[in-house]
Amino acid sequence: MGKKPNVIVVFSDQHRADATGYRGNPDVRTPYMDRLAAESVDCTTAVAGIPVCCPSRACLITGQYPLTHGVFVNDVNLGNDAVSIGEAFKQGGYRTAYVGKWHLDGHGRSQFIPRERRQGFDYWRVLECTHDYNHSFYYGDQDKKLKWDGYDAAAQTQDVINYIRASQESEQPFLLMLSWGPPHNPYDTAPQAFRDMYDPAALTLRPNVPDEWSGMARTDLSGYYAHISALDHLLGQLLDVLEEEAIDNDTVFVYTSDHGDMLGSHGEVRKQKPWDESIRVPLLIRYPAMLGKAGKKIAAPINTPDLMPTLLGLCGLEIPGTVEGSNYSAVLQGVGPEPEAALLTCVHPFGEWHRGAGGREYRGIRTTRYTYICDLNGPWLLFDNETDPYQMNNLCSTESNRELQTSLHHLLTALLMKRGDEFLPGDHYLQEHGYITDETGTVPYTD
Structure with a gap:
């Protein structure tokens, strides 16, 4: 294969699959996600098999199921028994970087995370967890709290852009994971320009939202969509940088989320529930050098533990024996058996x-x-x-x-x-x- 591709995994918190333009949502504006979908493999039945924050993230990082990695509730520590995605790529000759929300340490949401608990990631700009997106902090290599400037997703994206540009001086490929906190509630804290885009009264509700929930659902959706449009704008900046640096063709670029959000459907809120609003997530995988750039859809159900081995497979790297998910890199290429469930x-x-x-x-x-x-x-x-x-x-x-x-x-x-x-x-x-x-x-x- 020659030089290994760079891998960029961008994932937001609580972004359900239908809340995108490319999935036919009549209200939310996501032009850059739509552009990415047109150039990607769109996994239309991608699911978060355990649809809640820490457990889903542990599945993503380890390629394991919750009863194996042991993180099936929030705010507990992910141990080092598994070979993590960071460690697996590092063993394959990659530099590793993680920026944004972590939520796998279990030692407090505002505490410094030492290197031995970072699951193989070297470049580190992380806070365990916060949803105060406009007053957000992080740690680097030192036990010194630093502040993101303004809306944290924007500052984190700029940090990642700087990392990508600086990486062009190295022959070594990188695995870069960018973890945004929005559109997780609170819904009313996106930048004002994006909040102004959505009038609650003009929004379309899903038919499964009960009438008595409609007022709250419209209000929440307007802020939720504002966050998503803000993230979409930032995603566009990332895609532009890859083109400017002429590495878009040879980069595996992923956009996904850790779980969805009920937002009033079936009279429910947030996550953990087994309905589609909670379990289904966006999963776009673009790698033009191998998968082409025409865009296609795969309806087979792909689960969170499958993403790590699939990315390793796309890069021709060894999949650790601790991984329980399946490598569907062949499925993305249009060959190989698809998962049944x-x-x-x-x-x-x-x-x-x-x-x-x-x-x-x-x-x-x-x-x-x-x-x-x-x-x-x-x-x-x-x-x-x-x-x-x-x-x-x-x-x-x-x-x-x-x-x-x-x-x-x-x-x-x-x-x-x-x-x-x-x-x-x-x-x-x-x-x-x-x-x-x-x-x-x-x-x-x-x-």
């Missing part, structure tokens, strides 16, 4: 979806067409997403769909067996890992 998991409900708010453990699958979910009591949800794209008609346990449900249940059972997942109550796994939670099932964090 992505595994969906809630090990233990907590926080905004604690048991008192209706939270429950579940296991399920998302295929290209169907969603099938079981809770501890048995089958819970079954949707035909082709005929019912807003998931408003639960087919579970209906006589006419018994054969379909049985087939999907067998598929789910096979995936759970493959993962060694006995689907036990969440308290079992909390005790197994020694996690102590409060009354909402949340592991308390310190600032």
